[in-house]
Amino acid sequence: xxxxxxxxxxxxxxxxxxxxxxxxxxxxxxxxxxxxxxxxxxxxxxxxxxxxxxxxxxxxxxxxxxxxxxxxxxxxxxxxxxxxxxxxxxxxxxxxxxxxxxxxxxxxxxxxxxxxxxxxxxxxxxxxxxxxxxxxxxxxxxxxxxxxxxxxxxxxxxxxxxxxxxxxxxxxxxxxxxxxxxxxxxxxxxxxxxxxxxxxxxxxxxxxxxxxxxxxxxxxxxxxxxxxxxxxxxxxxxxxxxxxxxxxxxxxxxxx
Amino acid sequence: xxxxxxxxxxxxxxxxxxxxxxxxxxxxxxxxxxxxxxxxxxxxxxxxxxxxxxxxxxxxxxxxxxxxxxxxxxxxxxxxxxxxxxxxxxxxxxxxxxxxxxxxxxxxxxxxxxxxxxxxxxxxxxxxxxxxxxxxxxxxxxxxxxxxxxxxxxxxxxxxxxxxxxxxxxxxxx
Numbered sequence: 001x002x003x004x005x006x007x008x009x010x011x012x013x014x015x016x017x018x019x020x021x022x023x024x025x026x027x028x029x030x031x032x033x034x035x036x037x038x039x040x041x042x043x044x045x046x047x048x049x050x051x052x053x054x055x056x057x058x059x060x061x062x063x064x065x066x067x068x069x070x071x072x073x074x075x076x077x078x079x080x081x082x083x084x085x086x087x088x089x090x091x092x093x094x095x096x097x098x099x100x101x102x103x104x105x106x107x108x109x110x111x112x113x114x115x116x117x118x119x120x121x122x123x124x125x126x127x128x129x130x131x132x133x134x135x136x137x138x139x140x141x142x143x144x145x146x147x148x149x150x151x152x153x154x155x156x157x158x159x160x161x162x163x164x165x166x167x168x169x170x171x172x173x174x175x176x177x178x179x180x181x182x183x184x185x186x187x188x189x190x191x192x193x194x195x196x197x198x199x200x201x202x203x204x205x206x207x208x209x210x211x212x213x214x215x216x217x218x219x220x221x222x223x224x225x226x227x228x229x230x231x232x233x234x235x236x237x238x239x240x241x242x243x244x245x246x247x248x249x250x251x252x253x254x255x256x
Numbered sequence: 257x258x259x260x261x262x263x264x265x266x267x268x269x270x271x272x273x274x275x276x277x278x279x280x281x282x283x284x285x286x287x288x289x290x291x292x293x294x295x296x297x298x299x300x301x302x303x304x305x306x307x308x309x310x311x312x313x314x315x316x317x318x319x320x321x322x323x324x325x326x327x328x329x330x331x332x333x334x335x336x337x338x339x340x341x342x343x344x345x346x347x348x349x350x351x352x353x354x355x356x357x358x359x360x361x362x363x364x365x366x367x368x369x370x371x372x373x374x375x376x377x378x379x380x381x382x383x384x385x386x387x388x389x390x391x392x393x394x395x396x397x398x399x400x401x402x403x404x405x406x407x408x409x410x411x412x413x414x415x416x417x418x419x420x421x422x423x424x425x426x427x428x429x430x
Contacts, residue, residue: 124278131274
C-alpha cells in the first residue's frame with residue numbers, strides 16, 4: 001500500500017498520539033512520553049511538538065523540507081498501570097530506528113501490545129496477598145498476623161478488581177477495597193486473636209498505596225513539568241484520602 | 257542469629273517488591289531482577305538505619321542503589337529503567353507514616369480537649385513530614401542516574417567497559 005505524503009503524515013500523527021496516550025494511561029512519566037514520541041517521529045523524518053496533560057495529548061508534527069504540518073488532539077482513557085505496554089512501546093521505538101519499520105508494522109505492534117494478556121488473576125491475587133503478608137512481617141508481625149494480612153489483602157484486591165470491572169468511580173473502588181480489607185483485619189483486632197493485631201490492621205491496606213502517582217509526580221516536578229507533577233500528586237493524595245476513609249469506616253464500626 | 261534474621265527480611269522485602277511488580281503487570285523476564293533489587297535496596301536501608309542514620313537518609317541510600325542498579329538492569333533486560341525501579345522501591349514507601357498521619361487527622365477532627373489536641377497535632381505533623389520527605393528521597397534516588405546523565409535516554413549512554421565485558425563474558429558462558 002503506497003501512501004501519499006498527506007496520508008502518511010495523518011497516519012503517523014494518529015500512531016504517535018496513540019503511543020503517547022497509551023504511555024500516559026499505563027503509568028509512564030512525562031519525560032518518558034516526550035522522549036518516546038519524539039524518537040519515533042524523528043525516525044520517520046518529522047519533527048514533533050507535544051503538549052502532555054493528564055487527560056489529553058496535543059501533537060503537531062511537521063516536515064521541515066516540504067513545510068507540511070499536521071495537528072491533532074487525543075483524549076486518554078481511564079488510567080490503568082501496565083508496565084508490559086510501557087516496556088513494549090519503548091522497545092518498539094528502538095526497533096523503529098534500528099530496523100527501519102514502516103507504519104503498518106508499527107500499527108501491528110501496537111495492536112499486539114494492547115492484546116498481550118495480564119498475569120492470570122489468581123496469580124496476581126496470590127502474589128499481592130503474599131506482598132501484604134511480607135509487609136506485615138517487615139513491620140514486625142508474627143505468623144498469625146501475616147495470615148490475617150494475607151487474607152485481608154486477597155479479599156480486598158478481589159473486591160477492587162470486581163468493582164473496577166463495573167466501572168465505578170476509581171476513588172470509590174479504592175475506598176471500598178480499603179474498607180473491606182480493614183473490616184477483615186479489624187475483626188482480628190476486635191476479637192483479640194493475636195498479641196499485636198495492629199500490625200495486620202496497618203499493613204492490610206498497603207497494596208492500595210498510590211506509589212506510582214506519587215513517585216511519577218515527584219519525577220515530573222524534578223523534570224520541570226510542574227503542572228503534570230501537581231496533577232499527579234493531587235491524584236495520589238486523593239487516593240491516600242480514599243484509603244483513610246475506608247480505614248475510618250472500619251475504625252468507627254469496631255470502635256478501635 | 258543476626259544473619260538468619262537478616263536473610264529472612266531480605267526474602268520478605270523481595271516478595272513485597274515482586275507482588276507489586278505483578279500488580280503493575282511487568283514483563284515476566286524482569287521479575288527476578290525486581291526481586292533482587294527490591295531486597296538489596298531494602299537491606300541497604302535497614303543497614304543504614306542500624307548504623308544510626310535517620311529514616312530519610314537511609315531511604316535515599318536504598319533508592320540510590322536501586323536507581324543505579326535499574327540502569328544496569330535496563331541494559332541487561334531491555335526495558336526502561338523505571339519498570340525495575342518503581343516496583344523495587346515500593347517496599348520502602350512510607351506506608352506506616354502515611355497511615356499514622358491519616359489516622360491522626362481523623363482523630364484531630366473529633367478532638368475537643370486542647371492539650372490532647374496539641375499532642376495529637378504534633379504527632380500528626382511529625383508523621384506527615386516524615387512521609388513526605390521519605391517519598392521525595394525515594395523519587396530523588398530513583399531519578400538520580402537520569403539527572404546525572406543529563407536526561408539522555410538510557411540506551412544512548414553506554415555502559416562502561418568493565419560491565420560490558422562482564423555481560424559479554426556472561427553471554428559467552430551461557
